[in-house]
Amino acid sequence: MDCGPGDEGDGSSPVTTPTRTSSTPGRPSPPAEPSTAGRSSAAGRPFIAGQSSTAGRPFTEGQSSTAGRPSAPARLLASPAGVHAHARIAARADPHGRTVLPVLDGEGPLALRRTRATGPAAHVTLVGAMSGPLGGDSLAIDADVGAGARLSVGSAAATIALPGQDGAAARYDVRLTVADGAELRWLPEQLISVRGSALRVTTRADVAEGGRLVLREEQVLGRTGEEPGLLHSRLTVRYAGRTLLDQELTCGPGAPAGWDGPAVLAGHRAVGQLVVVRPEFAYESPESAVLGESAALTPLAGPAALITALAPDALRLRHILDDALSRLM
């Protein structure tokens, strides 16, 4: 499955270009692993950073399918206040029932790699080619899964919201569409809100009747022992044109009062949601369940279930969500 017809993203040499050398002093760069060359190894973290200079934020443009688009450096420089990047994935079923990826366009910090899959689904890994988002950045990812296709998307490392220079907020918008008979598993790593950062995240999933979705979101408030930044997230899931879930969470300094009080987070520093949409749930809805002290599974008002979990840290949060997912599938 690793080298199917849709594998434009694999194997090509990454072009690594440092950017914003003067405007972002001190910006952390991901660790250099020149040997990964665009492919995630079994053990290593497939960061594509490599040989860049020390000052800037390196990014990687690994796809051959980007011809005809303005090059990322030009787009980045055109927007000195922040990075604007838009990545796109389209998954389609070929006549043999395999999933191909006619579009796999990363941009700027959002580099995409088709990675080895064990099942029939195509697997894409979002590779953190720059650190960020930083304040002022505007990132977007669209994933579109066509009828009968199966796509699984993960990420190589946590996304870390960092402060910008002028206090501006960053945006991160994820738009997912799943057609009839298609399946999307959207299982990125955690989003970590770092002290002084401000980030607005929206995730919107539109699932057509007969489509399937597994979607995980995890927010971690601050690195270990650190105060969080301001994080606003909104998660909207629609099925067959009806909104099944619309949920906002705002936390950190500047959030409405009471965000860390006994009704909302009560000192928990990791909060996560796992949404599972399955047409079968219309006939046999999962039952509500309490999953330990601070997690619960509940059926939504449609063929979907939501697990909400709070935990002291990211690791324990992941354990709860993994256990809950295995229970549902």
Add this chain to the structure above:
Amino acid sequence: MSRAALLVLADGRFPAGGHAHSGGAEAAVKAGRITGAASLEDFCRGRLHTTGAVSAALAAAAALGVAPGALDEAADARTPSAALRVAARRLGRQLLRAARVAWPSPGLDALAREFPKGAHQPVVLGAAARAAGLGGEDAAYCSAYESVSGPATAVVRLLSLDPFDATAVLARLAPDLDDVAREAAKSALRAVDEGVDALPAASAPLLEVGAEGHAGWAVRLFAS
């Protein structure tokens, strides 16, 4: 229109069954997260700015005449906990029964026909405010106040908290109530033009998690 109708609707003695619900306070007391007046205030402030703000906006939109069907669907999407959806519909049904007697109107009759098993309580509250000749901000105030007065009253019973202290908590929340009601009324106006996606969707994860657990308790003082 009579402004005094707002006092009738917001009165804790209005026979709509709200006294049987703690708004998540019973689960929070059991978990040791509410232990006195200070933590009650934190709890109420968090609830007010999350689910309270959402309820207030739904009520305001219903008072402005946004279609109850669309609002009820929006309320479902903003109430992921199945236990809380059941409680909200039960409260809506009880409120509608009282409101139809208090302010008979074709609008409330139609709502009862459309939702024989009950619509979400804030939607009914807004429709009742409309039937009483009240406006969007009035409905938002009523709903926002209910979102904190319910837990405060419940904690007086659950912890034998001094009622004077519980009332002082509500008094200290007044500026927050003003903000929430004003914002709710504004977003309701946007919903008139743009549809229900313009309404806020703020959530309180611990209230959702706590509600699922609470619904399974064998013995409890409050229904939710």
